[in-house]
Amino acid sequence: MKLVQFWRPNVGYRVGLVRSENVIDITMPEMGLKSTNDFIENATAGGLSLAEFVERVLNAQPRAVYSWSELDTPRDLYAPHFALPVLPPEVWAAGVTYKRSAEFRTGETQETIYDRAHFEARPEIFFKGGVSRCVGPNQPIGIRRDSTFTAPEPELALVLGHRGEIIAYTIANDVSAWDIERDNPLYLPQSKVFRGACALGPSIVTPDELPNPYEVDIHCRITRGGEIIFQESSNTSRLKRTFEELIDYLLRDNPVPGASVLCTGTGIIVPQECALQDGDVVEIEIPPIGVLRNPVKKWGSTQ
Numbered sequence: 001m002k003l004v005q006f007w008r009p010n011v012g013y014r015v016g017l018v019r020s021e022n023v024i025d026i027t028m029p030e031m032g033l034k035s036t037n038d039f040i041e042n043a044t045a046g047g048l049s050l051a052e053f054v055e056r057v058l059n060a061q062p063r064a065v066y067s068w069s070e071l072d073t074p075r076d077l078y079a080p081h082f083a084l085p086v087l088p089p090e091v092w093a094a095g096v097t098y099k100r101s102a103e104f105r106t107g108e109t110q111e112t113i114y115d116r117a118h119f120e121a122r123p124e125i126f127f128k129g130g131v132s133r134c135v136g137p138n139q140p141i142g143i144r145r146d147s148t149f150t151a152p153e154p155e156l157a158l159v160l161g162h163r164g165e166i167i168a169y170t171i172a173n174d175v176s177a178w179d180i181e182r183d184n185p186l187y188l189p190q191s192k193v194f195r196g197a198c199a200l201g202p203s204i205v206t207p208d209e210l211p212n213p214y215e216v217d218i219h220c221r222i223t224r225g226g227e228i229i230f231q232e233s234s235n236t237s238r239l240k241r242t243f244e245e246l247i248d249y250l251l252r253d254n255p256v257p258g259a260s261v262l263c264t265g266t267g268i269i270v271p272q273e274c275a276l277q278d279g280d281v282v283e284i285e286i287p288p289i290g291v292l293r294n295p296v297k298k299w300g301s302t303q
């Protein structure tokens, strides 16, 4: 099952069930079901999977239907458009879970903290922010004013339940200021957490939609002035860790609220000459979740 959230002018945010190219408005405020978070909460409380819960509460009442393409547009108060597919109380992220990411960060030097985090039992896990750092489809991701090498990190992300169970999958862009991290790894929170540092969407899909989550293609494209300047693909088969392993370490004496998101790391590395610039567009595609498309905005300036 595939779910989205979208904005309906004069009505507000809605929950949509995706059926082929259509989005059916399944919001049921009379039952307290106004967001995907509400659906997740209620499913968990009733001991049901998200898909089972939605099937159970869906009734034959006539519902508004939109086409996917109609909603896949930039934010506009007066036009329906996609929003964050879930409002995560917390976003966490795992790092150097792919060899590619460890090698890039290690560079030419001898064994570093990155190799160790890649190979040792304990994975790297860091706090990426709350919902205030997240943007949905077609909303701008950010470049900090003090960064000259910010890059997208295309990642499969897990939407977690209260007990750490995987409720759904989504796409995350763990936008990162790599120059700041490279200056000094202790600057990691500044390279990872800033305005527009995390894009999520366009949908959340329940586990039945990804029968083998370790065989999932991830594609990334950066477009500048209408031309593709970078494209690369990866696959979750190259992950060093299992999701259970990451969740196990995340939750050790660390209660994470339900509907929080865990990004599972990047296997795609953008070269410095393709560092993000104001006006670029980043697209990350993971079938069947969709294409997460975001324009890039450079905040302020150092002058």
Ligand code: DO4
Binding pocket: 093, 094, 095, 096, 097, 098, 101, 102, 124, 153, 174, 264, 265, 266
């Ligand atoms: O160690 C830095 C962060 C790595 C990361 O975010 C990733 O590999 O995806």
Ligand code: MG
Binding pocket: 093, 094, 095, 153, 155, 174, 263, 265, 266
């Ligand atoms: Mg990352």
